[in-house]
Amino acid sequence: MLKQLVRLLRRNQKSKDVAKSRLQLILVQDRIGIDEQLMQALQTDMTALLSRYFELEQDGIEMEMQREGQSMALVANIPVSSLKIRRPLQA
Amino acid sequence: MGKVIVVTSGKGGVGKSTSTANLGTALALLNQRVVVVDADIGLRNLDVIMGLESRVVYTSMDVIEGTCDLDKALVKDRRTKDLHLLAASQKNNKNDIQPEQMKKICLELKEEYDYVLVDSPAGIEQGFRNAAAGADVAIIVTTPEVASVRDADRIIGLLMNMEIDDMGLIINRLAPKMVESGDMMNPDDIIDILSINFIGVVPEDKEIVISTNRGLPTTYNHQSSAGQAYRRIARRIDGEDIPIPEFKPGSWLGNLFKFNSFK
Structure with a gap:
């Protein structure tokens, strides 16, 4: 029930916000590049x-x-x- | 003494050459003396976008090899005063030029011209390093997409290592309708992520395709929304303190449907 709700909410999230949060995470990794x-x-x-x-x-x-x-x-x-x-x- | 500006992006296909051609033209229309340099050795395109391909005789390679003087290698654009192109060799590849050689050309050009715009190839290898070698300023072009913004971030890091700290970001091909519906990152999102100096947005515009077909930079077209954007950005590069227009989907969309006439 809760899982379904989370999935539903995630699907309703605007795709640009998904893009932004994915980018933020990717760049933390890229930038650290030790x-x-x-x-x-x-x-x-x-x-x-x-x-x-x-x-x-x-x-x-x-x-x-x-x-x-x-x-x-x-x-x-x-x-x-x-x-x-x-x-x-x-x- | 002029300025050398490298136009770069990391990712290919985001509009580096289109931006170089349009900003070069727009700066020349502001009565500045301009040279646009194609640094994409082996895959030259700037000549075609500028519509000057039939008049290219010599390239930067000929200058480096000493076959031809720098002045003689420049193609004069007859449509605009003081706009010139230095083409790239199509027979060579990126490793045939060293950063020092490119830097020498840029230094020589900025003695004579106000703006030297260098169109960088995609990638982060030698081609990019050659293009950036003589640069005082970098313009980073990105589209509002994850892959393009990621590569822009990488390029910003590399430019910082090369001590080119004066950077400006152009967000290209913004689709107002998609931003409005929340399906495309807006300029604020991208600036927030990249945190560099922002110099303008160029909206998605079919006129870019049409003008590239004709070999006439969109900047000449006063009805084109992209052309208008490039002219504003050029004024900003030239030191005018004009505000970046608020993002208004309606106004840009309206522009897309206007009848287009070349001036």
């Missing part, structure tokens, strides 16, 4: 920072941009084998 080199540099910096606190499994590190609803998210999967330090570092 290249491989930049992604690599970011990964190097982030692992360097995290390495001060954790023992990392370098081979398992994955980082990528993902679409999350209306926005983009940086999703990182960084496997940790152990904690390096017991108390916070003095800056």
